[in-house]
Every structure is written in structure tokens, then in C-alpha cells.
Amino acid sequence: MRLDDWQQSRNIEDRRNSSMGGGRPSFGGGRKLGLGTIVLALAAWYFLGINPMSIIGGGDILSQMTGDSGYSAQYETSGTVGQEMTDAEGQFVSKVLGTTEAVWTKIFQQNGWGTYPKPKLVLYSGATRSGCGVGQAQMGPFYCPADQKVYLDLSFFRDTGRRLGVKGDFAQGYVIAHEIGHHVQNQLGILNQLEQAKRSNSRQANMISVLSELQADCFAGIWANALAQSGNVIESGDIEEAMTAAEAVGDDRIQKSQQGYAVPDSFTHGTSAQRVNWFTRGLKSGDVHQCDTLKS
Numbered sequence: 001m002r003l004d005d006w007q008q009s010r011n012i013e014d015r016r017n018s019s020m021g022g023g024r025p026s027f028g029g030g031r032k033l034g035l036g037t038i039v040l041a042l043a044a045w046y047f048l049g050i051n052p053m054s055i056i057g058g059g060d061i062l063s064q065m066t067g068d069s070g071y072s073a074q075y076e077t078s079g080t081v082g083q084e085m086t087d088a089e090g091q092f093v094s095k096v097l098g099t100t101e102a103v104w105t106k107i108f109q110q111n112g113w114g115t116y117p118k119p120k121l122v123l124y125s126g127a128t129r130s131g132c133g134v135g136q137a138q139m140g141p142f143y144c145p146a147d148q149k150v151y152l153d154l155s156f157f158r159d160t161g162r163r164l165g166v167k168g169d170f171a172q173g174y175v176i177a178h179e180i181g182h183h184v185q186n187q188l189g190i191l192n193q194l195e196q197a198k199r200s201n202s203r204q205a206n207m208i209s210v211l212s213e214l215q216a217d218c219f220a221g222i223w224a225n226a227l228a229q230s231g232n233v234i235e236s237g238d239i240e241e242a243m244t245a246a247e248a249v250g251d252d253r254i255q256k257s258q259q260g261y262a263v264p265d266s267f268t269h270g271t272s273a274q275r276v277n278w279f280t281r282g283l284k285s286g287d288v289h290q291c292d293t294l295k296s
């Protein structure tokens with residue numbers, strides 16, 4: 001992925017070097033993962049109702065608003081916004097975010113959807129407060145519709161993602177583009193519709209989640225298509241990287257690697273084959289109307 005010609009986005013919110021210790025809880029003592037942190041992680045898991053296993057690797061969407069768990073004050077809630085990133089990882093994420101802004105601004109214009117509202121991307125380390133509850137690095141990247149921000153702990157790209165098969169810069173770009181895909185769904189009112197559908201049809205909730213995730217994959221494909229057309233961003237091997245990542249973060253693949261078998265009923269993101277399929281559909285067509293996972 002060649003990003004030399006790209007400007008950084010001005011919408012990174014950097015909470016990594018905050019005065020409260022990089023966004024980690026300020027109690028529990030020490031820099032190591034203390035018991036307090038683990039309890040908090042489990043509490044977040046419990047209150048958020050999220051199975052970390054189901055979202056790890058593919059990113060997710062924290063659509064449930066949580067009540068104040070009483071711990072919120074312990075977490076970083078803001079960071080510097082609009083600054084240029086000076087570290088390599090920050091610059092990369094900022095430029096990728098810039099590409100998504102350019103791509104979706106154009107698509108919104110072309111479709112008469114008005115101005116694309118650029119989301120903030122929060123870089124944090126360890127744990128942070130989001131409009132959807134406490135974000136934890138273990139969750140993987142996620143999008144919070146309530147505050148319209150993407151949350152990313154870079155350790156995901158360094159550790160977890162790599163272990164799962166998210167390797168290479170374009171694979172990382174795909175993960176970010178997938179989260180931005182959720183933001184686009186939010187702008188188009190699709191997230192709301194899906195949440196309502198889930199509530200009125202709890203037996204199909206998993207299936208509806210899958211359709212939502214596959215659409216975000218298709219939107220990531222749309223992003224890749226636009227970059228492929230705009231010249232020199234995509235290098236040889238990039239698309240394969242994204243495909244490999246999409247395949248690696250399929251629920252069946254993740255479950256098999258973690259528990260040795262796959263349980264289709266518990267899928268919330270789709271199988272590897274489905275994810276590759278929908279990413280490819282966006283990539284080949286470049287047409288957002290091809291991403292209607294609910295209809296197909």
C-alpha cells in the first residue's frame with residue numbers, strides 16, 4: 001500500500017499518551033495487567049454482552065448502550081484531536097483514514113446523500129471509555145454508533161491480528177475500512193434498522209448481525225475498488241493481503257482455531273467464504289448498491 005501522496009486525516013483522536021497512563025485504569029497499580037484490570041475486562045464483557053471471541057480479528061460494532069458501570073471515571077475519555085501523527089503507526093492509520101474520507105465523500109456526493117460526516121478514529125492503548133461503554137484492546141477494533149467513532153488499539157495489528165492472519169499494511173487497511181463501513185451503515189440508517197430487526201426477532205439476531213458484518217466487508221471492498229481506480233495506492237499483493245485477512249477473520253476460522261470446531265449458530269460475522277465473497281463483490285463492482293446483504 002503506497003500512501004506517500006496522501007495527507008493525514010485530521011480526525012484522529014490520540015489517547016495513547018494521555019496523562020492518565022495511556023488510558024489504562026488508574027487503579028490496580030503498576031503497568032502490568034492487574035487483577036483490577038482483568039475484573040474490569042470481565043465486567044465490560046458482561047455489561048456489554050459481547051463475546052470477545054466473536055469480534056476479535058474482524059472488528060465489530062458496539063451498538064448496545066451500557067449504563068454507567070461506575071468505572072467510567074477511571075478511563076480516558078478524550079485525547080488530542082486534529083494533530084498530525086509523528087510515529088509511523090499513527091501516520092499509517094491517519095493516512096488510511098484519509099483515504100476512506102476521500103472515497104466516501106465522493107460516493108456520498110455521487111449518490112446525493114449529502115456531505116459525508118467524517119468519523120473520528122480513536123487510537124488508545126489498553127482500555128478507554130467510548131459512547132458505548134468501555135473499550136478494551138482484547139475486543140479488537142470496533143465502531144460505536146452512539147458517538148460515531150472508531151476505536152483502535154494498535155496492539156491488535158501487532159499481536160492478535162497477526163496471529164489470526166491479518167498481515168501486511170493493506171490487510172490492516174481493510175480492517176479500518178470495515179469499521180468505517182459500519183459508520184457508513186450508521187449514516188444511511190441501516191444500523192438502526194438492523195438493531196430494530198434484531199430486537200423484534202431475537203431468534204434471527206445472529207443472522208442479522210452476520211448480514212450487517214458482511215455489508216461492512218462489502219463497503220471495505222468498495223473502498224479498495226476506489227483506491228485501485230485512483231492510481232498508485234495499491235501495490236501488487238495488496239488485494240491478496242486483504243482477501244487473506246477477510247478469510248482469516250471469518251467466524252468459522254476463528255472458532256476452529258480457538259476451540260477446535262465451529263458452531264454456525266453462534267456466528268455473528270459470517271464464515272470466511274462469505275466474508276471473502278462480499279469483500280470481492282464490493283471490490284469488483286465498486287457499486288454500493290451491490291452491497292445490499294439483506295436483499296441477496
Ligand SMILES: [Zn+2]
Pocket residue numbers: 058059060061178179182213216
Ligand atoms: Zn464489523
